[in-house]
Amino acid sequence: MKLYAKTAHELHDMLVAKEISAAELTESVLAQQAATEEKVGAYITTLADEAMAQAKAVDEKIAAGEKIGFLAGIPGAIKDNICTKGIKTTCASKMLENFVAPYDATVMTKLAAENPVVVGKTNMDEFAMGGSTENSAMKITHNPRNLDCVPGGSSGGSAAAVAAGSAIWALGSDTGGSIRQPASFCGVVGLKPTYGRVSRYGLVAFASSLDQIGPLTRDVTDAANIMNVISGHDMMDSTSSPAEVPDFTKALTGDVKGLKIGLPKEYFGAGIAPEVASSVKAAIEQLTKLGAEVTEISLPHTEYAVSTYYLIAPAEAATNLARYDGVSFGARVEGADIVEMMTNTRTQKFGPEVKRRIMIGNYALSAGYYDAYYLKALKVRTLIQRDFTEAFKSVDVIACPTAPTPAYKIGSMVSDPLAMYMMDISTVPLNLAGLPGISLPCGVAADGLPIGLQLMGKPLDEMTVLRAAYAYEQTQDYHKTLVPEGGAE
Amino acid sequence: MKVTEKDVNTVAVLSRLSFSPEEMTEYAEKFSAIIDYMDILQKADTADVPPTAHALPMQNVLREDVVRPSIDRELALLNAPEKEDGYFKVPKVLEE
Numbered sequence: 020m021k022l023y024a025k026t027a028h029e030l031h032d033m034l035v036a037k038e039i040s041a042a043e044l045t046e047s048v049l050a051q052q053a054a055t056e057e058k059v060g061a062y063i064t065t066l067a068d069e070a071m072a073q074a075k076a077v078d079e080k081i082a083a084g085e086k087i088g089f090l091a092g093i094p095g096a097i098k099d100n101i102c103t104k105g106i107k108t109t110c111a112s113k114m115l116e117n118f119v120a121p122y123d124a125t126v127m128t129k130l131a132a133e134n135p136v137v138v139g140k141t142n143m144d145e146f147a148m149g150g151s152t153e154n155s156a157m158k159i160t161h162n163p164r165n166l167d168c169v170p171g172g173s174s175g176g177s178a179a180a181v182a183a184g185s186a187i188w189a190l191g192s193d194t195g196g197s198i199r200q201p202a203s204f205c206g207v208v209g210l211k212p213t214y215g216r217v218s219r220y221g222l223v224a225f226a227s228s229l230d231q232i233g234p235l236t237r238d239v240t241d242a243a244n245i246m247n248v249i250s251g252h253d254m255m256d257s258t259s260s261p262a263e264v265p266d267f268t269k270a271l272t273g274d275v276k277g278l279k280i281g282l283p284k285e286y287f288g289a290g291i292a293p294e295v296a297s298s299v300k301a302a303i304e305q306l307t308k309l310g311a312e313v314t315e316i317s318l319p320h321t322e323y324a325v326s327t328y329y330l331i332a333p334a335e336a337a338t339n340l341a342r343y344d345g346v347s348f349g350a351r352v353e354g355a356d357i358v359e360m361m362t363n364t365r366t367q368k369f370g371p372e373v374k375r376r377i378m379i380g381n382y383a384l385s386a387g388y389y390d391a392y393y394l395k396a397l398k399v400r401t402l403i404q405r406d407f408t409e410a411f412k413s414v415d416v417i418a419c420p421t422a423p424t425p426a427y428k429i430g431s432m433v434s435d436p437l438a439m440y441m442m443d444i445s446t447v448p449l450n451l452a453g454l455p456g457i458s459l460p461c462g463v464a465a466d467g468l469p470i471g472l473q474l475m476g477k478p479l480d481e482m483t484v485l486r487a488a489y490a491y492e493q494t495q496d497y498h499k500t501l502v503p504e505g506g507a508e
Numbered sequence: 509m510k511v512t513e514k515d516v517n518t519v520a521v522l523s524r525l526s527f528s529p530e531e532m533t534e535y536a537e538k539f540s541a542i543i544d545y546m547d548i549l550q551k552a553d554t555a556d557v558p559p560t561a562h563a564l565p566m567q568n569v570l571r572e573d574v575v576r577p578s579i580d581r582e583l584a585l586l587n588a589p590e591k592e593d594g595y596f597k598v599p600k601v602l603e604e
Contacts, residue, residue, distance in 0.1 A: 121583040214563045228562050257569040258562070326546045337523065344524070347596050351589030357599045362524045374525055378535065379542060382511075382519045392546060397559030399552050404560055437541055453563020478564075 022047035023184040024502045027093045027241045030187065034081065034092050041081070041092025045074035045136050048094040051503065052138060052185035060160045061170075061180040062139040063099045064107055070094060073136045080134065088133030089244045096186035098177050099140040100147055101232065102221035103127055110223050111155035112145045114349045114368040124221020125253045126190060126232055133248055138186055141176030145370045146340065147197055147225045149173050150442055153433055154372040161429070163503065164206055164468055168426040171201030177235045178205040184503025188245060189235045194225050195328050196421075196446025198233045199458035203421035203471025206460045206501035208488070209235045210242045213479045214453035215260030218253035226335035227258070229328075229450040237502075239459060239489040243267040246481060262479050270485035273493050276310035280487070281414030285321035286445055292424045298462025298470040299420045305494045306418075306487065316414060318406040321448060323399045328447035329440050330383045330396035337380025340373070375436060404452045411477045416487050420445055421458040421471035445473060455481045457488050460497035469501060511539040 022030065022044050033039045049067050056062060077092035097103060100110045102120035104127070109115045123131070130137075144154035152160045152175025160175045162168040163183040170179040174191025178201035181189050191198040193211035202209025210233045217232045224230065234245035246267040253259045280303065287296055307313050345351035345364035352367050354360035369377070383392040410417060423442060432439045449456045454475055461472035472491070476484035513536045520527055527535060581594055590597040 118587055121579055121586055215566075254571055258564065258566065260564065260566075320552065323549055323552050326549050329542070330546055330549075345589055346598055347584075348587035349589070354599070357601050358524070360599050362526050365524050366526045369525070374523075375535075375538070377523050377525065378516070378519050378539070381523045382515070382539070382543070383546075385519060385522065391550075392543075394559055395549050395552075395554065396546075397561055398554035398557045399549055401557050401560040402552060402554070404563065436538060437545055440542075440545075451563070 023051040026237045027187050030093055031089055041074040041077040045070050045094050055183045055185050059163050059179050059183045060158045061141055061176040063109055063142050063157050064140040066139050070136045070138045077134050090133040090135035093187050094136040094138045096139050096141045096180045096189040098143055098174050098191045100223040110146050111143045111157050113156045114343050125218035126249045129249050141180055143176055144173035145373050147173040148372050148376050156370050162426050167428055169429050171204030173197040175201045178202050178207055181207045181235050191235050192232050194229045195450050196443050199421050199446050202235055202458040204426035206469030207235055208239055208242050208459045210457045213455045215258055217249050218256040218259050220253055220255035224339040226332040239492045243485050270482040271489045273490050275490040278311040279414040280311050280313045281316035281410055281417045283316050283318045285318055286419035290423050294464045295420045295470050299472050302461040302472045303418050306491055309490055316410045320402045320406050324448040325444055327396045327399045330392050333376040333380035334383050334393050337377045400451050403448055407452045415483050417475040419473050421473040425464045425468035449475055455484050457484050459488050460501055511536055511543055
């Protein structure tokens with residue numbers, strides 16, 4: 020198998036055993052990036068020279084006999100809404116087309132201590148608003164499993180890069196499913212940590228009470244290892260959790276005997292493609308064979324989740340995006356006076372979906388509608404959270420599809436924003452409740468497109484989510500067969 | 509609920525966005541469909557239910573008030589669309 024197609028933990032072992040060099044590995048990934056990028060379009064910025072310099076520095080450490088971190092010398096990609104000092108952070112928006120962050124996000128500082136190789140910044144829906152990466156102002160990203168299809172979103176570039184072999188791992192962000200859904204569409208593993216587990220400092224804010232950074236990887240082991248690197252309290256993020264961080268790799272036991280899995284009936288209803296439902300049920304059957312106990316549960320307020328999310332997230336977005344006023348950073352379009360300058364800047368530099376969400380958000384927050392929409396949504400959010408609290412009294416983990424369908428054709432949904440919002444039904448409840456969840460491959464549809472299994476856990480209990488995910492992963496070989504194809508030799 | 513073009517216009521002004529008449533009509537239509545869908549929430553019984561603004565039960569997170577280095581002026585002005593003498597520059601705000 021080519022080096023670019025391997026997992027980070029396999030490559031780490033090979034580096035430690037001096038079977039390969041970081042430079043050789045990085046050359047393999049960069050060659051695959053060069054070979055696939057024209058068709059896939061996962062990246063906004065590629066960093067070949069910087070990557071090779073980072074790789075050579077790791078090789079020197081290894082030669083000097085120094086102990087290296089898990090990600091040392093392993094090429095990865097960063098979603099372009101995570102601030103990287105000295106490297107453009109565009110959020111796939113004309114508004115930030117030339118923005119160079121003056122500081123590193125906390126996750127970048129934590130990664131830097133490991134000496135990883137960063138091969139680029141990935142494409143996304145503008146300001147992370149969307150589920151297909153079609154809302155990028157920069158380019159369209161194609162699903163490496165089927166180039167006619169979307170990679171999902173908003174972390175579509177990160178998922179596509181890992182699936183195409185143009186990165187071994189990637190970071191994304193998840194506000195309403197933006198790590199899990201593209202992971203499902205591209206056939207990779209995507210973990211959304213508990214709200215507060217990973218610092219949001221330096222993540223360009225979309226909806227501050229929902230946003231969370233997490234890994235996209237080839238397998239569950241890599242996800243656990245990256246969680247060990249990026250998790251932990253950060254004084255720069257007042258919403259960061261002070262909870263102790265466990266060694267997530269301790270969850271990778273393969274043992275799920277007696278684990279109680281809940282199947283929420285509301286997540287298997289109308290709108291779920293039959294092949295998605297059958298693949299997910301087959302995966303749950305595998306877990307019962309390993310000794311897990313499965314019971315049907317109810318999350319009765321699920322029908323309100325999409326409406327609740329699409330009021331709260333746009334309201335927070337409208338507030339967060341008020342900072343783009345053409346004054347201190349970002350684009351400016353001149354006008355006769357300051358209000359006209361701000362209006363021209365925002366009108367010309369935000370894309371249609373971003374404007375739509377700002378409008379919905381400000382409508383929901385405006386006098387006369389605040390109680391009926393925004394405040395009502397916050398109350399229903401409580402009910403959705405209580406559903407989970409109640410369910411987790413009797414089960415350890417909840418299993419369901421990540422998305423109602425496999426990836427769809429590029430351009431097929433863009434004219435109907437509401438239909439696109441409804442695709443988020445299985446992923447948004449988790450963000451509203453602040454819980455951890457993972458998506459991992461559990462099947463391949465007739466047309467070769469992957470299907471994702473979603474496992475959700477209690478607050479701060481990524482351990483149980485990883486334990487169930489790892490045990491299931493060991494029973495099948497999607498993570499071995501869904502490997503990058505073609506490209507570099 | 510029907511969202512009118514007047515509503516759209518008011519929110520656009522508040523949002524510092526402007527739309528062409530055609531965009532305004534399209535927005536009013538799609539907006540109405542989206543807001544109609546949101547009305548499902550009115551079905552939910554939220555009497556005596558407190559609002560949740562944040563998933564984590566954390567309040568008043570404080571730290572020691574000590575002086576620490578912060579970003580220097582040159583770096584802070586790096587991305588400014590227009591600057592002068594160490595300040596951000598904007599079109600005139602006050603009348604003569």
